[in-house]
Amino acid sequence: xxxxxxxxxxxxxxxxxxxxxxxxxxxxxxxxxxxxxxxxxxxxxxxxxxxxxxxxxxxxxxxxxxxxxxxxxxxxxxxxxxxxxxxxxxxxxx
Numbered sequence: 001x002x003x004x005x006x007x008x009x010x011x012x013x014x015x016x017x018x019x020x021x022x023x024x025x026x027x028x029x030x031x032x033x034x035x036x037x038x039x040x041x042x043x044x045x046x047x048x049x050x051x052x053x054x055x056x057x058x059x060x061x062x063x064x065x066x067x068x069x070x071x072x073x074x075x076x077x078x079x080x081x082x083x084x085x086x087x088x089x090x091x092x093x094x
Contacts, residue, residue, distance in 0.1 A: 011024045012025060016041065016045065016048070017045075017048065020041075020045065026038075029042050
């Protein structure tokens with residue numbers, strides 16, 4: 001019995017969050033025989049996808065600032081390295 005529950009839970013996870021057609025629990029929502037559970041599963045998957053899309057949108061909004069922050073750190077490191085160099089001498093560096 002416990003192994004059956006674990007396998008069923010894995011299939012349910014695939015159905016809800018993964019590739020639904022790969023799950024043994026998948027039933028075609030457009031098929032002739034209507035399932036009692038595929039309607040709510042499809043609705044839940046749509047809600048999950050909406051949340052993921054909002055998270056991706058927020059990440060896209062933050063992305064330019066993270067690029068600017070990385071550039072700032074890069075230039076700061078090079079500036080401090082430049083300032084830490086000894087003063088230039090009259091001899092050319094070869």
